[in-house]
Amino acid sequence: MSKIRIAGVKRNTKFSPNHIGNDGMIFNLTAECLRNMGYEIREYTESEFVLSEENEKYIFNMAREKSTIKRLKQSEKNGSVIINPGTGIKNCTRTTMTRLLIENNIPHPQSLIVDVTDDPTKELEAMDSGAFWIKRGDSHTIHREDVTYARNIEEAKSILQEFALRDIPNAVINEHLVGDLVKFYGVYGTDFFYWFYPFDLSLTKFGLEAVNGKAKEFSFDVEELRNTCNRAGEVLNVEIYGGDCIIAADGSFKIIDFNDWPSFAPCREASVPYIAERISKKVMAAL
The missing domain is CATH 3.30.1490.20 (ATP-grasp fold, A domain)
Incomplete structure (x- = not known):
């Protein structure tokens, strides 16, 4: 019996500012994990995927190029199973994300x-x-x-x-919201959810965490945050996600950013089995 083939589309490095290595590593580890689960993985760069004449049935991707998203959306219409789908990636562009989160009552500035x-x-x-x-x-x-x-x-x-x-x-x-800046990562439909204070770990792309500064560690309901992030994922059609929120002194929070498939840099090894699990579950459900 032949192996089920899944296409994997890497992120163009220009969309990985200060995170080229981290984005590459999460992709490679996910592909390796899926191979260990018995899948055949065919890897593409974004340009290779756009030019390919293959009609891939199962696709996981970290794409960001407009031409790649267009191709993914067409594949989605043709019945391909895609994580994250082109519609979800498009929804995470700033104006669309802002409208969708506010319209669906996701806590937002x-x-x-x-x-x-x-x-x-x-x-x-x-x-x-x-x-x-x-x-x-x-x-x-x-x-x-x-x-x-x-x-x-x-x-x-x-x-x-x-x-x-x-x-x-x-x-x-x-x-601008005053409070603790918290970064989070999640995989929809699994038990994986991870959060931390990025300023404390000096984990940053551009140093913007310095505006809010060191966290005062206000108490908040982690389960409520997780549920809210999963709802945001549903609204945006994104299953592998990450983002940022501000925790106020009273424990309330607002999501200030939500991203399709971030690097998972501080929790990479822990997150990969859950990411692969989610991809596999989607593939198996479509067989």
Whole structure:
């Protein structure tokens, strides 16, 4: 009996800022684990996958290129089983993610979606926030400047002007939340959920954790956070996920970022069996 073949699509390194090695390692370990489970794994770069004439039935991927997402979405329509699907990856771009989380009552900061040539002064005054985060709206984060802290409205407007000079069409403006920054990783449909304080471990892409600083370790309900993250995964159609949230002094929390298949760097070895388990379960259910 021939082995079931699963295609694996690696992430283009330009979408792994300061995490090229970590993203590569989680992909490789997942492929190795699936091989040990008896699957045949055919690996592709994003460009190889887009140009391939194969119609892969089962696919796991860390893709981010628009052309790859388009191909994944077409495969999804044709009945392929995909983790994470192209629709989910697209949903994790900033503007779409913000709309979906707010519309589905996932705890989230006050947010404004703007064209970078707009003047958001009145809306930001109404937000009544002491500071803001200006985030690229049209894609996933690629450069350090794609997510920028603004101490006041004038700084926020200046950052929007810089986005316009970089040909970024729109942006999401979040209120700045005071509290403990917590990073989390999860695999939907499994028991795996991991969280930690990134500032304390000095685990960072761009050093932005310094804005909130050292965690005061406010008490919060981990199970509630896990359930909320899984609901966010359902809303966004993402099963292998990670993200960030802010824990307030009263223990409440708000999700400030949610990503499709992050690096799982601080919990890589522990997470891989669960990731492979989820992929295998989806494949077996489709047979």
